[in-house]
Amino acid sequence: MTFTSHMPLALDEARAAAARGEVPVGAVVVAPDGRVLAHAGNETRGRNDPTAHAELLAIRAACAALGQERLTGCALYVTLEPCAMCAAAIAASRIARLYYGAADPKSGGVAHGARVFAHPQAHHAPEVYDGIAAEAAAALLTEFFAARR
Numbered sequence: 001m002t003f004t005s006h007m008p009l010a011l012d013e014a015r016a017a018a019a020r021g022e023v024p025v026g027a028v029v030v031a032p033d034g035r036v037l038a039h040a041g042n043e044t045r046g047r048n049d050p051t052a053h054a055e056l057l058a059i060r061a062a063c064a065a066l067g068q069e070r071l072t073g074c075a076l077y078v079t080l081e082p083c084a085m086c087a088a089a090i091a092a093s094r095i096a097r098l099y100y101g102a103a104d105p106k107s108g109g110v111a112h113g114a115r116v117f118a119h120p121q122a123h124h125a126p127e128v129y130d131g132i133a134a135e136a137a138a139a140l141l142t143e144f145f146a147a148r149r
């Protein structure tokens, strides 16, 4: 099976989030057979829900699609380094591989801050691939915040 990056779809979700006035972050969950199970963008404002990060929405939708509480063997693509909350959800859902775009020194919880997967209390740590389409993901965020100032 050839490797297909689903980061372009995650970037589409990030752009759609920006168009809704949400912080532009997008996420995609892919099944072990390569099928896209769910994709989502940030919706914290639209849902009045501080936990409505793209990753959590995509994880919830993928679990619902499969009718199970875990995403064993699945991959998650997200345009920005997940925060600690989302990293904990990634561990709990047993996602096998995490591909993310831009680093997030301010709020990231994978390579920065809490470094959730580095702790023995993380019952599962995915393989992590960072820097995937990082420039495009970071540019969306920079443009979004520049426009709000």
Ligand SMILES: [Zn+2]
Pocket (backbone or CB within 6 Å): 053, 055, 082, 083, 084, 085, 086, 087
């Ligand atoms: Zn998050």
